[in-house]
Amino acid sequence: MTSTKAPRSTGRGKKKRHKGISPWVPNQHGAWAMLVSPAVLGLVSGLVTWNREAEAGWTPAVVFPAVLVAWFFGYFAFFAFGLAAKARNPRRRAHYLTPVYVYGTVALAGIAVALLLQPPLIWWAAPFAPLVAVAVWETIQGRSRSTLSGVSTTIASALLFPALTMVGQGESVSTPLGVxxxxxxxxxxxxxxxxxxxxxxxxxxxxxxxxxxxxxxxxxxxxxxxxxxxxxxxxxxxxxxxxxxxxxxxxxxxxxxxxxxxxxxxxxxxxxxxxxxxxxxxxxxxxxxxxxx
The missing domain is CATH 1.20.1440 (de novo design (two linked rop proteins))
Structure with a gap:
């Protein structure tokens, strides 16, 4: 009688799949608390402020999501940029740069909408720009996990709280000094x-x-x-x-x-x-x- 038992697979014919870090999904779990908490708390403060301000107008309804989109997608772009900065293989670097362009474009669109409807928010570029510049510079220098880089990003995150509070004030304030x-x-x-x-x-x-x-x-x-x-x-x-x-x-x-x-x-x-x-x-x-x- 001929045996019908199938031969055991040795697995040699299977291709090994190596999963690398996805540039589309940040894997720094510890950063999520820093990323989300000030945004949520700032949104709560902004909404409460908007409810209290009689002269706030309707613009916060659109500016709130625009600022949050700019913040989250900006971070996603920064994370992918960090991977691209460390990549030595040109093909891999190009793979990492794709989400930088996609997420960066979305973040810039959020900034544009926010500034179009609430121009005084441009004042926040004064503290945000140097903080982002420090983080980017540290990343380019191969020190993306340095204390300086971490502190600069956490301070930028914390500034989101007064910034979103100002969004809730709408047309009633013209500078962050009114926060x-x-x-x-x-x-x-x-x-x-x-x-x-x-x-x-x-x-x-x-x-x-x-x-x-x-x-x-x-x-x-x-x-x-x-x-x-x-x-x-x-x-x-x-x-x-x-x-x-x-x-x-x-x-x-x-x-x-x-x-x-x-x-x-x-x-x-x-x-x-x-x-x-x-x-x-x-x-x-x-x-x-x-x-x-």
Whole structure:
């Protein structure tokens, strides 16, 4: 009797598929909190402000989505640009540049719509342009994950909060100087908090074991607690929001000390675990800003 059993496949005839990083979908999961949180919080502040401003007009209804499109697609373009800057193969570089052109065009369209309907928003180019320039320069120099690059992008992200608040003011203001003190204080708080996550995470991963870097991270957080305490005491965010902001930075200081200490004693802290441990502090920061709004 002839056997009908099929021969076992050795898999030699199959082509191996190597999956690289997709330039269309950012894979830096830690950056998403920085990317999304100020945008969502700023939108809430802008909508609340729009509801309060009798002279805001109708333009915020279109400018809000235009600014958000510019922000998110601008980041997508920047991420793909970072991959293209590191690529050595011309074909691969061209592959990475395609989303740069696509996302960049969409981002520029969002900026154009926003400026067409609310021209005073052009003032925000003054702080945004140098911050973006620093991040781009660091990327070109092969330092896309440097502390300087990270801080520049987090500050730009935090500025989205007062910028979207100004969008909600519509035609009632002509410069960022007319943005409420609450928005500036909240934006500064977000910049301080998110900037602190950079040295903390680096002290756990890329700079693990570098005690001078760890000392710098702890020193930053101590200064951040003091700055937030002083800043909220002289602002109009309200006592409850100010207390939660100070509590958030105190918790951030505690984790900047205790988690690296735990790791030095042999406890395993993977990148995923470090990210999960940051979630409660991030939520506290968001609650603080919402209380200020």
């Amino acid at each position: 409420p003190d609450m928005a500036w204080t909240s934006g500064l708080f977000l910049a301080i908090y998110f900037s602190g996550t950079i040295p903390f995470v680096k002290s756990m991963i890329r700079e693990k074991g570098n005690w001078r870097y760890l000392a710098g991270s702890i020193a930053y957080h101590v200064a951040a607690v003091i700055l937030v305490l002083v800043g909220t005491a002289f602002s109009s965010v309200g006592w409850l929001a100010g207390c939660v902001m100070a509590l958030t930075m105190t918790l951030a200081l505690a984790r900047a000390v205790l988690i690296p200490h735990s790791a030095s004693r042999g406890e395993v802290w993977s990148a995923r675990r470090v990210g999960v441990a940051e979630v409660p502090i991030l939520l506290a920061a968001c609650v603080a800003v919402l209380l200020a709004v």
